[in-house]
Amino acid sequence: MKAKMTRVPVREQDPKVRATNFDEVCYGYNAEEAQAEASRCINCKNPKCVTQCPVSIKIPQFIEQVKLGNYVEAAHIIAEDSSLPAVCGRVCPQESQCEGVCILGIKGEPVAIGKLERFVADWSRKNGIKCAEKAPSNGIKVAIVGSGPAGLACASDLAKLGYEVTIFEVLHKAGGVLQYGIPEFRLPKEEVVEAEIDNVRALGVIIETNVVVGRTITIDELFDKENFKAVFIGSGAGLPKFMGIPGENLNGVFSANEFLTRSNLMGAYSGETDTPIYTGTKVAVVGGGNVAMDAARTALRLGADTTIVYRRTEKELPARVEEVHHAKEEGIDFRMLTNPVEILGNEKGWVTGLKCIQMELGEPDESGRRRPVPIAGSEFAIETDVVIMALGTSPNPLIANTTAGLDTDRYGCIVADDLGSTSRTGVFAGGDAVTGAATVILAMGAGRKAAAAIDEYLKK
DSSP: OGGGGSOOOOEEOOHHHHTTOOSOSEEEOOHHHHHHHHTTOOOOSSOHHHHTSTTOOOHHHHHHHHHHTOHHHHHHHHHTTOSOHHHHHHHSOGGGTTGGGOGGGGTSOOOOHHHHHHHHHHHHHHTTOOOOOOOOOOSOEEEEEOOSHHHHHHHHHHHHTTOEEEEEOSSSSSOTHHHHTSOTTTSOIIIIIIHHHHHHHTTTOEEEOSOOBTTTBOHHHHHHTTOOSEEEEOOOOOEEOOOOOTTTTSBTEEEHHHHHHHHHTSOGGGTOOSSOOOOOSEEEEEOOSHHHHHHHHHHHHTTOEEEEEOSSOGGGOOSOHHHHHHHHHTTOEEEOSEEEEEEEEOTTSBEEEEEEEEEEEEEEOTTSSEEEEEOTTOOEEEEOSEEEEOSOEEOOTHHHHTSTTOOBOTTSOBOOOTTOBOSSTTEEEOTHHHHSSOOHHHHHHHHHHHHHHHHHHHTO
């Protein structure tokens, strides 16, 4: 029983080596390792891991098949509920979801559910296993706005039910945040993202890129001119937030969204692009979420000494523990209880430093975390050439502004109920466009709920 308490370690690229390249950090399990880890699962009668999975993957069932070496069957079980298993196996916060309630985690380490999901997905891709089957068409057209996780999940479920689904994507590549937001070293684009999007296409889903819904075509026109019977808005949250401090207009100040988009989608990470990105020699990243880790680790790989500046302690960091651990291993400096008050610059308008103030933690705020309070007279400066603001994002207002009767909240998020229904009949929404910036898997869960609601709506 004692052996069951410790998970099979996963192989990773050496920190000193990976800090200089964009190759994937985690190598994942081989077949022998995967079967050994799968054998740790005790197949609970009441598997809490399933209820904690936003897309309700039948976790014990697929793990049992991995244990037996039936990888094809495992892949088909996962495919019933997830269209992006290789993505989710890499970027889902399993530690706070499925693995967080694994009974083995009470006295030992939980089963490595995410790593097992990744193994099955990668094995299936490498061995040409196809789980996607195109359903007979019912002739009813449904439009999806955005090809990120929410849109892909919604489209997949609707296609399996026979709907004629078209996704409209504003960028030149499908995938949304999977393409522009998450770096190559965490999520390989061609090998993983493109392959899983192709699986969605195999269901009969059409993806039209370079379409700006709200400009190229409006929501109303999708109904009135294109004969779509329902629309799902999964347009994400791509509008960056800034602090509103002096110096934010200096050259060398980026939002994390811009920095990562230019690196990931526009290829700056490769060093072989017409659109390189400036990092100078020192980069300061403001924020403590996964996006902050992604930006900092990208800057490091582009050759800059990188510091993360966060106004609370490490305990309150919202980023995944794994990402913080990897960032530390790679040599990124963490300045905790530190809050920027001004970005410093020279006479030519370029960043030269970041003026900060030390903080201490007071009483908890509305988030449940202790509120950071500035310590008077504790100001100091960090020398830096570039400042990256990783403070969260909100939805682009374009769709809401061009769609009459579509309600939004004070943050610009589309108002939708738990099933994705909005204030406009026939219009559904989910993912970051509703919640603000969140996780890939939560967006997928919202897309699946909306697909079920759309199906029910269209059958009335």
